Amino acid sequence: MPKKANLKKVMVIGSGPIIIGQAAEFDYAGSQACRALKEEGLEVVLVNSNPATIMTDTHIADRVYIEPLTPEFLEEIISKERPDGLLATLGGQAGLNLAVQLAEKGVLDKFEVELLGTPLKAIEKAEDRELFKETMQKLGEPIPESTIVEDVPSAVNFANEIGYPVIVRPAYTMGGTGGGIADNEEELIDIVIKGLNYSMIGQVLIERSVAGWKEIEYEVMRDGHDNCITVCNMENFDPVGVHTGDSIVVAPSQTLTDHEYQMLRAASLRIIRELGIEGGCNAQYALDPNSNKYYVIEVNPRVSRSSALASKATGYPIAKVSAKIAIGYTLDEITNAVTQKTKACFEPALDYCVVKFPRWPFDKFVYADHTLGTQMKATGEVMSIDRTFEGAILKAARSLEIGVHRLHMDKMDAWDDARVKKALARINDERIFVICEALRRGIATVDEIHDITKIDKWFINKLKNITDVENVLAREPLTPSLMLQAKNIGLADVSIAEITGKTADEIRTTRKSQGIVPCYKMVDTCAAEFEAATPYYYSTFHAAEDEVKVNKARKVVVLGSGPIRIGQGVEFDYCSVHSVWALREQGIEAIIINNNPETVSTDFDISDRLYFEPLTTEDVLNVIDKEQPDGVIVQFGGQTAINLASSLAKAGVKIFGTSVDDIDRAEDRERFDEVLTQTHIPRPRGTSVTSLDEAVKGAADIGYPVMVRPSYVLGGRAMEIVYNESELRDYMSRAVKVTPDHPVLVDRYMEGTEVEVDAISDGIDCVIPGIMEHVERAGVHSGDSIAVYPPQTLSAKVIYTIIDYTKRLAVALHVKGLMNIQFVVVDGEVYIIEVNPRSSRTVPFLSKVTNVQMVDIATRIAMGENLKGMGFRSGLVPPRPYVAVKAPVFSFAKMQDVDIALSPEMKSTGEVMGIDYHYARALYKAIIGSGIHVPTHGCILFTVADKDKEEMKQLAKAFADLDFKIAATAGTAKAIKEMGIDVTTVGKVHERSSDIIQMIKNGQINMVINTLTQGQHSQKDGFKIRRATVEHGIACLTSLDTAWEVMRVLSFMRERRLVYSLAIQDYVGGGDEMA
Amino acid sequence: MKGKLILEDGASYTGELLNNINATGEVVFNTSMVGYQESLTDPSYCRQILTLTYPIVGNYGVADIFMQSRKCFVGGFVIGELCEKGSNWHYENSLADFLTKQGVPCLYNVDTRAVTRHIRAAGTMKGIIVPDDASQTEMDELMARPIKKEVVMEVTTPKPYDIDVEGETGKKPYHVVALDYGVKYNILKSMHDMGIKLTVVPADTSAEDVLALQPDGIFLSNGPGDPADVPEQIEVVKTLVEEGTRQRGIPMFGICLGHQLLCRALGADTYKLKFGHRGCNQPVKRLADGRVHISSQNHGFAVDEKSLSGLPIEVTHINVNDGTVEGIRHTELPIFSVQYHPEAAPGPNDNMYLFDEFMSLMEKKGE
16 A cells, blocks of 8 residues: 555654653654654654654754643644644654544544544554453453442442452553552552542553563554554563563563464454554563463553564664554555565564663662552663573663662672562562572572562573572682683673672783673574664674674764663763764764663664663773774763763773863862862852761851762762751761761852853863753752743843853863853852763753754864864854743652652653743743643642741732632741731641641642751651642642742733744744744 | 584584584574474474574473474474573473483574574575584585485374364364375364364375375375475375366365475476575465465475466465465365465464365365
8 A cells, every 4th residue: 555645744743751651762763753754755743842852853853843742732733734644653642642632622623634543443442441341352352350440439349349459550641650559458549549630531440460470562563454463572570560661571572482472472463453553552461370361451552662672672663664554554565674675564583682671760769669560660771682681681780870780789798698588579679689689699499589579480590590600700710611601691891800809801801812702793673584784783792603894984982871760861862863963974983882772872773883782881892892993972971971981091992072081170079179270260168078077067167058968879868958057967867978988078058040051162162052041049950940041030241251161161171072061140140060071961952942953063073173163153152032941840650759849859850841932931831841730720838948938928929919829837827927918727737627638639729839848847747748749630839939930920821822832943943933 | 512513515603512413404594483392393394404593492391282293303403592491381391301302413502693694695505413523524424414305204194094073063074184294283283173174194195095085175284395306296286186176176275395296286396495484474465465464484495486377376475575475276276275384383373264265165165
């Protein structure tokens, strides 16, 4: 079938901000789809609120709208662009839900937009629990006994009927938000209440729990001609009970017989056919480990996180093929881009083992509940490839960047055997490490571990193979044959060094002299049956033949940024990809090394060669030994890549861009102080202390409040602002362990305006594309602040000073490429907070709104060009006539027990952008886009710290003037009354009569403004209030600055048209300025 | 013990040798990720040295129910990791144990991707498996051994046997005579599951004897080797086409070697593919409606499409990857055949509909 002839213009919906359950995989899928559509000569209109993505680049789509993903904005854009078709199955659950809403509102009919790909009916059949159940029953596909409930008593009744444990799943959510397993009535009631809140349609499913069964997934494709294939199947290391996004996953399945494999494959084909899906689809099964019995657990009628994983695991571009199917092609008409000989209508054959390992944010949320269940908690994941499971799982472990390089956690060395054994029963992020610890000590057999964990013995035996080799290494001299055995099992040089008491360098030198080096193999979709054109490689010590044909071209390695985590998101992938593109444009071969399957950078046709490898010194050096590149670029891969710079340089590798020594001068506190003295740039006073007494004395000298943080990360709550000595003493005893080796840094906390600058320098000149002003005052992590471009309140003098300081630092640090600087402005004086001599989170945002291709320029500088030569003049690029606002997005709903209050520790997982000619509307778009439910009327609850009461009074008045009812806790209420405002006094949490929590639950409060109060008791209350707002989906603002801006937006909303949109191309091209 | 696989052109691959048995055979590769026991016991691999591209083998052990014939017929087995501890509720024995009991020379810890790439480029060729310390003379002697051609008689059933339909169905079941050139059990099971009564006869059974059984359908099975090497069987098929199908209207269905023998009997030619099709992911297009199904395949020869002109043969299926003939039907008679394996085991069961088609031809005949 040829492509649909009526299509000229197609709209693609992206997935919005990165949140837990919906990460970079949709940037990858969406970008691939847009490229596939453009390839067909179609005009592509893209809508996504997330500026950090590749897909929102103006060369990915013809018309890019960075606007809130709401039906109102989508309708506005559709009415403006009048697309012929809408592709919504590549934008995750967010995109799918929007498409459903647009169809239901009649928008698609009104503007004659055809929903492309999977029809609406299929989406409903898969997503609506009752319809899904009917469909499965019709097919005879078994699903666990279940019922849909809309209230708590029905849930309890059903559970009593089928017996506990039961699983609760809310309808129309992703990442399992609001779901869970209940072992008893009390737990059930708790989970159902939450689930009902989260469900878009107020329904939850209660079903029989098959926890402990094997969890198997299939990625299936179907075209409009009813041709179906499975791209890949996957087996979860963690049995049913742990969300698949939180499970370690292998591809292909390892413990299934052909019969089981085909049984579930056939079921997948039956299901995708019955649903009528056109494109990609994901089916999840629970398989009884002791019989042929299985249940269908879930079907996602769209491209999913698993599809991204399956694409990277097999080389089969699911998103691309889905896009082609959506515009009318059949599978046998689409070329397999990897072989370029065969067609997309085949099933990939793997000749390697793939492991996916989730990356959890527990390093940031130390106090969060680490238990894994049906609600996903991981922010990202790593993938690894090897010829053995042992090799792949060890590669995955060292890709995580959680301070481990094998399946061993130092802290467990101190655990006694009983504690290790006890820990086996806990299902959390450390389970695989505990299993290995138990195996290593020989305190539990494979059978015993299987009995406790239900993890298949195959996996446990494989882990034992690893610990067995570790134990031999610990016992016996490191002979060449033992070295070979250790490398064959997949242990890193640093792991062998640790066990044998040598250094990683020694191990590396020794094994290389013994000829023990890895081979590189190709991922080609077909297990070598056909010659492949795609340069996608992985390493293995389990092979004889190396397939990489090394050439003598000028080439550079670009290091990626690893898994998505809090603080290091998709922004850095954007930078890596742009650097690769810039190099290729210069005629330089670009080689990328990365381990994140969700990203665009690991798409097989982005770079000249892709090495899917851990980002460790050894793994990177192995690639460099093989490729012999001219050098490495580290400044775009976030802290991951920067951290590798010095060890690579030490090994003799050329680092392009800012030198390793200059990076160190910016990062090392003492050396940086020297730079500041030299350049006469002030910073907040600070000192480094090694004892509590010194801290107390130092803080008194500097003057409270002070910002305190350990000079190294203990894993605790790293950075806090303390206002007096008792708080300081509390912090020192609670959060850090201060010793002469581990000093604590005490800095004056300056409550001022925070300003952020991204600049490009060649060491002589320095171009500043834009300055961003933060809405929240200093003290809130820059990643959690609302940032505004261009600055709205800074004086000309301040801006001049910022430009001047930036230039001075660029020259002093010999910056060759990008740098990011954070300033604080207090009473018109500018102080520096920190400098990062690398790309930052704000680079994609700023590149898009200023139209300065920062990464491209920085890459060319790193490769030897200069700014003058490229036609740039030193200084600030004149600001644009519009305003762009970047707002953080949080995933608090997924993380129970996490305090949502903004603090110096970053907590957001993603970001959105609002852009407009009016500041207030740009802000409105950012706030709406970030998912804050701004109420237009109702009651606002104030409960603030004493230090904030004065300011709060003004704020309360402003809200009262907008006809909001005001409620407050006693102290706060008293202050508000002084303003002559009507205020309802509410009881504190422990005062049962008119409990705040109860009021939130009852819907009597529509927004909460709460600032942090120190002290154990009030801290606990504040925490409870804040969590209650999350559980009940109401806005909670923990910074008065944010609250002021929300107030401004509310006041603006009464005067102006809210929904107005313009493509980025029009903004940067200076188009329609009439609003 | 160390061992190696040496190919006719001198390429050599090292590994560990499981059973100290030498082997000479044609080296072929299969890209399936599961179903190693089914492949090992597929008689079509008789005397071939089978290489698996999937690098971890033995994960779920072996079990009796996965046998596709009475024993392993492969000449040798070349794999990556030989998984020691299998895990599955079907598990009865380890793969290593099974290979030893079956006397299969197995070279493991081999870079099978390298072997595959070599064969892909150079084509299927002869190879030997030897211990690392084998002398040059020994290796030369092994390499010089001719590859045995008369393999069908080695794998076929020595005696005819019946597979009856259990229980009373009320209706008299259809009776199919299956010519066993090396039939896989799942073919028989697939037909049996449809309520067909089977008589499986040795490959050298005469057409007269087949027809004397008064079958409702005739089935030509899969099997090893070059179809050109069994002219007697082709003659039998010729007679069955004429006297069975043309004269008595008995439908005929062929799979794999059966398909090739049928085509040769009808006057077509077959030729050897460079490295064959062996795996579970081969896309086959049904020309009648353009639908594509994924199939399990194991063949080194194919029917030459050019040789079909002027013959009463219509191509019904082609391979999407290389366009080779995957299925045909007789333009006048109720005869059809496919090159691939609708019975799967191992592989996808997308093509079970072919057995239904055979069934409906028998139903038509009965009307």
